[in-house]
Amino acid sequence: MSAREIAERVADPELPMLTLADLGVLRDVAEAADGSVTVALTPTYSGCPAMAEMRADVVRSLHAAGYADVRVTTVLSPPWTSDWITGEGRRKLAEYGVAPPGEAPRGPVPLTLGGVRRAVPCPRCGSRDTEETSRFSSTACKALWRCRACSEPFEQVKEI
Amino acid sequence: MREDDHVYLSLAQEQDDSRWAFGTGFQDPLHGVDTTVPDGVDPAGLAALCLGLGDDALIASQRLAEWCTRAPELEEEVALANIGLDLLGQARMLLTRVGQVDGTGRTEDDLAYQRETEEFRNVRLVELPNGDFAFSMARLLVFSAHRLAVFERLAAGHPDPVLRAVAAKGVKELTYHRQYAAEWVVRLGDGTDESHRRMQEGLDTIAPYVDELLRATPSGQDVRDEVGAVLAQVAEAATLTVPEFERMDGEGRAGVHTPCLAPLLFEMQSVARALPGARW
Numbered sequence: 266m267s268a269r270e271i272a273e274r275v276a277d278p279e280l281p282m283l284t285l286a287d288l289g290v291l292r293d294v295a296e297a298a299d300g301s302v303t304v305a306l307t308p309t310y311s312g313c314p315a316m317a318e319m320r321a322d323v324v325r326s327l328h329a330a331g332y333a334d335v336r337v338t339t340v341l342s343p344p345w346t347s348d349w350i351t352g353e354g355r356r357k358l359a360e361y362g363v364a365p366p367g368e369a370p371r372g373p374v375p376l377t378l379g380g381v382r383r384a385v386p387c388p389r390c391g392s393r394d395t396e397e398t399s400r401f402s403s404t405a406c407k408a409l410w411r412c413r414a415c416s417e418p419f420e421q422v423k424e425i
Numbered sequence: 426m427r428e429d430d431h432v433y434l435s436l437a438q439e440q441d442d443s444r445w446a447f448g449t450g451f452q453d454p455l456h457g458v459d460t461t462v463p464d465g466v467d468p469a470g471l472a473a474l475c476l477g478l479g480d481d482a483l484i485a486s487q488r489l490a491e492w493c494t495r496a497p498e499l500e501e502e503v504a505l506a507n508i509g510l511d512l513l514g515q516a517r518m519l520l521t522r523v524g525q526v527d528g529t530g531r532t533e534d535d536l537a538y539q540r541e542t543e544e545f546r547n548v549r550l551v552e553l554p555n556g557d558f559a560f561s562m563a564r565l566l567v568f569s570a571h572r573l574a575v576f577e578r579l580a581a582g583h584p585d586p587v588l589r590a591v592a593a594k595g596v597k598e599l600t601y602h603r604q605y606a607a608e609w610v611v612r613l614g615d616g617t618d619e620s621h622r623r624m625q626e627g628l629d630t631i632a633p634y635v636d637e638l639l640r641a642t643p644s645g646q647d648v649r650d651e652v653g654a655v656l657a658q659v660a661e662a663a664t665l666t667v668p669e670f671e672r673m674d675g676e677g678r679a680g681v682h683t684p685c686l687a688p689l690l691f692e693m694q695s696v697a698r699a700l701p702g703a704r705w
Binding site for chain 2: 305308310311312313314316317320336337338339340341342343344345346373374376378379398399400401402403404405409423425
């Protein structure tokens with residue numbers, strides 16, 4: 266396997282049903298003539314504690330595949346957006362009970378009070394009779410929802 | 426066991442314990458980022474700007490984290506911890522940037538754990554102790570509305586690419602923070618007589634520290650009207666009155682703090698100071 270294929274297959278530490286490629290955080294994999302590999306990652310959130318683990322997992326996987334000289338760099342700009350989660354990633358999220366994000370807003374988001382939010386379909390039963398219980402969940406990138414039809418709570422990857 | 430539980434189980438089984446270690450010795454959050462200061466950017470000015478914004482985020486995140494196990498509901502605890510985590514991430518990148526450009530080579534840990542109270546440059550608003558939940562929501566609203574306005578301008582036009590990128594990322598996060606705080610201020614303000622009274626009291630309590638925050642805006646920026654418009658919008662929906670923001674002596678950006686900062690730092694720095702150089 267090429268270095269890119271190996272890096273693409275590394276699982277996200279907090280959403281392990283997704284690979285780094287599915288999540289859209291893998292920005293570049295460059296293999297130099299001398300065999301050294303440089304992998305560029307972009308953080309999902311400023312404080313995402315999984316970044317250190319992602320770096321370590323990429324290095325570990327490439328070492329295991331025989332790439333001895335591996336460097337992981339951080340790319341800050343442009344910032345990650347949930348729009349970079351691939352179609353395959355969205356399918357896997359839904360399959361594992363996590364609602365995928367809708368389209369991320371572009372440009373400044375004005376403060377709106379009392380507006381009606383987009384209905385997020387329940388990833389388990391498909392009902393649109395759902396409500397957001399918290400804009401924040403077990404990780405910074407997710408919100409917490411509840412389905413009124415099947416009574417199950419579920420998480421949703423936020424649009425950002 | 427549900428069929429799809431295995432993806433989480435594999436995390437615990439396949440790896441050694443190192444992935445669960447949350448302690449010291451992390452690679453800095455700007456690892457592998459081009460850290461050159463562009464021509465025409467004054468390194469001292471850039472360092473001072475990053476230090477103020479970094480300290481604001483660091484101290485605000487400490488106060489937010491204090492709500493863990495004390496918030497009215499579990500969901501709010503999780504929300505406040507997540508907001509604090511975003512700010513901590515911003516602080517780590519900004520403080521790392523300070524050490525890169527000020528010529529001292531200090532790390533984020535050096536700056537967070539080895540400075541004295543008067544060396545911190547955060548505005549005093551963020552160091553005030555939590556008390557009533559309504560006070561913390563009033564503070565978070567004003568703080569995030571101001572920081573969002575500042576970061577939007579930095580993201581659009583600051584000459585340092587690292588600060589510009591940190592700000593661009595922060596804008597997305599702060600938009601969520603401002604929304605969260607605004608919704609709570611409206612819910613409490615336009616709630617019962619008791620919640621209304623306490624929400625108004627929260628706004629009145631932060632009022633003496635808001636002018637200092639508004640003055641702690643990077644030079645060349647004017648965000649007063651924008652922040653004022655947000656507060657007016659929220660206050661109207663919340664049936665609250667925005668108090669006067671009178672100018673008060675003292676300035677966190679100059680190292681002049683309230684007596685509340687030292688105990689916070691004492692706690693935050695206690696392990697690092699008791700065991701210098703310790704790694705865990």
